[in-house]
Amino acid sequence: MIVERLIIADNQPLTAYAVEALSRSVAQEIHIEDLEIAYAQNKTQLNNLLRDGKKTAVVVDYTMFDFTNQENFTIVCDLYQNTSCWLLLSEELTPNFLRYVVYQTQNVGVAYKDASLDSMREALHYVMTGVRYISQQATQILLQKAAEAENRRDELTHTEREILKAIALGKTTKEIAADRFSSVHTINSHRKNIFRKLGVNCVHDAIKYALRAGLVDESEFFI
Structure with a gap:
């Protein structure tokens, strides 16, 4: 053009x-x-x-x-x-x-x-x-x-990585809280920390990170 x-x-x-x-x-x-x-x-x-x-x-x-x-x-x-x-x-x-x-x-x-x-x-x-x-x-x-975000992978705690995986698999905050015998407030706090560490502002970007980092298998994600 x-x-x-x-x-x-x-x-x-x-x-x-x-x-x-x-x-x-x-x-x-x-x-x-x-x-x-x-x-x-x-x-x-x-x-x-x-x-x-x-x-x-x-x-x-x-x-x-x-x-x-x-x-x-x-x-x-x-x-x-x-x-x-x-x-x-x-x-x-x-x-x-x-x-x-x-x-x-x-x-x-x-x-x-x-x-x-x-x-x-x-x-x-x-x-x-x-x-x-x-x-x-x-x-x-x-x-x-992008490199800084990738390096932040090591900064996530074991709990945060598990919660990120649950988010990527489509679970709601209430469902994650019930699975972990935690309060919704606690899960929301973890969620905020995950977003801050990864430098993302939305679930979509967090999911993309989880896929790239191998926290979630693509076959699981698309089920």
């Missing part, structure tokens, strides 16, 4: 103008004639621009924009998934948000404002041809966090 338009959604004028200048240069390299460039100062303006269905690349600084949370941001991205390719351009993204964007979206890439000029040109080349771009810096952060 070669885009017809680039939307710059960044409230820092210097950054926005620099992105525009670099984008026009990249557009010439990939033979995009008369690239339309538009600016959005808030989510409402961005939605209004995207509604016309034009093939669009969106460069946005999430931290400088008026999205209330990561879910709010990804809803907008998903809404225009067939007509837009996004590049998150920011100075800092939390590892949790970065992981969420990379694993929960299909059309959102990531680059950092302190990247080299060549890296920024590469990122814009990708997004303007409809290809998702994940920078090397973002990839390294994700790999580091």
